[in-house]
Amino acid sequence: MVIDLSSTPVAEPLLDTLASIEKFEQTPLLTQFPHTNSYDLFLQSGTRFADEPAIEFLLTGQRDEKAQTITFGELANQITQTANLLHTLGLQKTDAVSILLPILPQSHPAIWGSQAAAIANPINPMLEAEHIAEIIDAAQAKAVICLAPSPHSDLWEKLQKIVQLTKTVEVVLVVQQPGLTNNEPPVLKNSSIRVIDYNTAIAAQPTDRLLSMRCFSAEQVAAYFHTGGTTGRPKIAQLTHGNMAFLGQLMQVYTAHLPRHTILCGLPLFHIYGVIIQGISAFSVGYRIVLMTPAGFRSPEGMKNFWHHIARFQVRGFSTVPTVLMALSQIPVGDADISCLTNINSGAAPLPHAFEQSFEKKFSVEVANGYGMTETTALISRAPAWQPPGSVGMRLPYSRVRIAHLNNGRITKECALGESGVILVKGPQVFCGYKAAGDNADAWVEDGWFNTGDLGYLDADGFVYLSGRAKDLIIRGGHNIDPALIEEALNGHPVVASAVAVGMPDAYAGELPMAFVVLQSGAECTARELLDFCEQRITERAAVPRRIEIISAMPLTAVGKIYKPLLRQRISENVLREVLEEQHIAAEINGSIDKQRGLVINIDIKDAARKAQAMALLEPYALTMDFV
Numbered sequence: 001m002v003i004d005l006s007s008t009p010v011a012e013p014l015l016d017t018l019a020s021i022e023k024f025e026q027t028p029l030l031t032q033f034p035h036t037n038s039y040d041l042f043l044q045s046g047t048r049f050a051d052e053p054a055i056e057f058l059l060t061g062q063r064d065e066k067a068q069t070i071t072f073g074e075l076a077n078q079i080t081q082t083a084n085l086l087h088t089l090g091l092q093k094t095d096a097v098s099i100l101l102p103i104l105p106q107s108h109p110a111i112w113g114s115q116a117a118a119i120a121n122p123i124n125p126m127l128e129a130e131h132i133a134e135i136i137d138a139a140q141a142k143a144v145i146c147l148a149p150s151p152h153s154d155l156w157e158k159l160q161k162i163v164q165l166t167k168t169v170e171v172v173l174v175v176q177q178p179g180l181t182n183n184e185p186p187v188l189k190n191s192s193i194r195v196i197d198y199n200t201a202i203a204a205q206p207t208d209r210l211l212s213m214r215c216f217s218a219e220q221v222a223a224y225f226h227t228g229g230t231t232g233r234p235k236i237a238q239l240t241h242g243n244m245a246f247l248g249q250l251m252q253v254y255t256a257h258l259p260r261h262t263i264l265c266g267l268p269l270f271h272i273y274g275v276i277i278q279g280i281s282a283f284s285v286g287y288r289i290v291l292m293t294p295a296g297f298r299s300p301e302g303m304k305n306f307w308h309h310i311a312r313f314q315v316r317g318f319s320t321v322p323t324v325l326m327a328l329s330q331i332p333v334g335d336a337d338i339s340c341l342t343n344i345n346s347g348a349a350p351l352p353h354a355f356e357q358s359f360e361k362k363f364s365v366e367v368a369n370g371y372g373m374t375e376t377t378a379l380i381s382r383a384p385a386w387q388p389p390g391s392v393g394m395r396l397p398y399s400r401v402r403i404a405h406l407n408n409g410r411i412t413k414e415c416a417l418g419e420s421g422v423i424l425v426k427g428p429q430v431f432c433g434y435k436a437a438g439d440n441a442d443a444w445v446e447d448g449w450f451n452t453g454d455l456g457y458l459d460a461d462g463f464v465y466l467s468g469r470a471k472d473l474i475i476r477g478g479h480n481i482d483p484a485l486i487e488e489a490l491n492g493h494p495v496v497a498s499a500v501a502v503g504m505p506d507a508y509a510g511e512l513p514m515a516f517v518v519l520q521s522g523a524e525c526t527a528r529e530l531l532d533f534c535e536q537r538i539t540e541r542a543a544v545p546r547r548i549e550i551i552s553a554m555p556l557t558a559v560g561k562i563y564k565p566l567l568r569q570r571i572s573e574n575v576l577r578e579v580l581e582e583q584h585i586a587a588e589i590n591g592s593i594d595k596q597r598g599l600v601i602n603i604d605i606k607d608a609a610r611k612a613q614a615m616a617l618l619e620p621y622a623l624t625m626d627f628v
Helices: 018-024 038-048 072-088 107-117 129-139 155-165 198-203 241-254 272-285 300-304 306-312 322-328 353-363 483-491 527-537 564-582 608-618
Strands: 053-058 068-071 096-100 119-122 141-147 171-175 194-197 221-227 235-240 262-265 288-292 315-320 343-346 366-369 391-395 400-407 410-414 421-426 449-458 463-469 474-476 479-481 496-506 510-519 547-550 587-594 598-605 624-627
Touching (some): 018 391, 038 272, 072 198, 272 315, 288 306, 322 343, 353 366, 400 449, 463 598, 474 496, 474 510, 483 496, 483 527, 510 527, 564 598, 564 608
Parallel strands (some): 053 288, 315 343, 510 547
Antiparallel strands (some): 400 410, 421 449
C-alpha cells in the first residue's frame, strides 16, 4: 500500500489502528519513503511551495508587530548557501558544527545547512559556558554558529569563555538579527579563531547546487544531540540522515487527511522535538511555522499575547511540554477567537490526566500525548485521532516496541499484554549510537533493541502506556537532569556519607531536583548549608536541588543497593501532604509500587465535603493518585 500524497487531503486519518499500520508496512520502507536525507526534503518543499511562507518570525511577541517572513524557496536557498559556506571553510561530512542560537529565522538554515555539509550539533544556549565547552569538545566541533553580541543575551560573553576552553574550534560564524543584536563587528578576545558574519557570508554563496557535490546515504551521521545521560559528562546521541528523512516523510502520511495550515513553535531549536517535529517534519508537509520570539515559551510578552497570536495567524496546532500548558491555563483568552486551534501535542514529561481533561474543556481543544526521546528522533509512539486515557499512542510503522524484564542487559522475560517491563524499541527512527563507545554498553539489548530505560506496557490494540522510569533522569519541564551531577557535588561535602538525588513532584515543572542525604556518624549540618554547597559546585543551574532532606539511613534492596523508588515515593507523599496541609485539609496519604501502574498514591480525605477541593489542588501533579 503506497500512499499517493498528490491526492491529499485524503478522506480520513491514516495509520490510526494497528491493523492499518501493519497493512502499510507490507510495502517495503524504501518504496514507501524513497528519500534518505534531510536536504532532499527541503529542496522538495522549496520547489512545491516556493513562494509561500514557511516561517513567520516574531521578535518581541507584541500583539501586532510585523512578522519577518521567509518563503519555502528562500529557506531551501539559505540551507544550500549555509552548506556551501561551510564547505568553502573546509568542513567535511564528518566534521561537526556547534550551533548556539535562540529561536531565530537563521536557526533552521544553520541546523539543516550544517547537516548538508557536515554534522549539526545544536546546543542549549542557556547552559553554563563550561558545560557548553564540554559538549563542543565531545562533538569535536570545528565551527560554531553563535548569536552576535546582544543587550538581550549573554551568549557572546559565554563564547568568550568557551573558546578558551575548547580545543577543536577553528571558526565562529556570527548571526546578526536586527532589533536583537548590536550590529557591530564582534571580537573574540585573546583568540586567533576566525570570526565571520553569517548573514553576509551565506549571501555570497550559490543557491542552485551544493559545491561539495555530496552524495548522501541514510547511514551517514547528520546530527549530534547532547542528552542528559547518567554519566555526569556530555553524552552525544548520533542521529543519521535516514532518521531525519524517515520522520519527515512519515509526517506527510500522518497529516495526509489535513489541509496545509499554520503551527506555532515556542520550543527551543536545540531540543529534538523542536528540530524534528516542528522542523523537518512540518516543513516537509508544507506547514507555515510561526516562531514566537527568540525565547519561545519563555517570553513574557509572547506568552501574555499567546492567544492573540493563535487567532492572528490562525494557528491550528502547536507542540509543547506540560509546564507551558500549566502556564497557558492561567492566561485569559480575552476577545481572541481561538476556534482555529484544534489540537495540542504534549510531550517530554508526563501530563496529569485530570489537568489534561480540564484544559481540553476550558479551551475546546484536544490534547494528545505522545512518547519519544532524543535517541529515537523524537518519536517512539504517536497519538492517533483517538487514544485511551493514560496511553502515549501507538508505535510508528516499520518500528517495533517490545516490553521485557532485563537482568544485566539480557532479556529474562517477555512481558504479556498489560504487564509492565522495560520498553525496548527498534526501527528506522532509532539512532546509530552514542559518539563515545563507552556510552553504548547499556544502550542495546540483544539483536539491536534500544533500551529506553523507561517502564511501561502494551494493550491488545497496540497502545503504549508508561508506568515509570528505569533510568534515573530527573525531568524538569522537559529538561533532562542527570542525578549524578547533584550526587557528586553532595558527596564532596566533608560530612556527607551518602546522597541520592530524585525528582520531586512539582505542579508547574513536573519534577524538580531534590536530594536525600545521610550524614556521617556524629556529624552535624543543615539542609540550608548543603544547598549552598550545591549552588557553588553545580554548573548546570537547572540541576541545583530545590530541596534536601537529611535522613538517618537509605532504603536498601535485598542485595544492598539503594532503592530509589522508595525515596521517590517518600518525597511524593511529603509534597502532596504539604499541599493539603497548607489549606488545612486533613488526609491520610500513602504510596505503593504497583507492578503495572508504577508509583500509586492513595489519598483518603477525612472530610468528604472537601474532597473536590483536594482533587483540584492536586490535579496539576503528574502522579497516579487514587482517592478513597
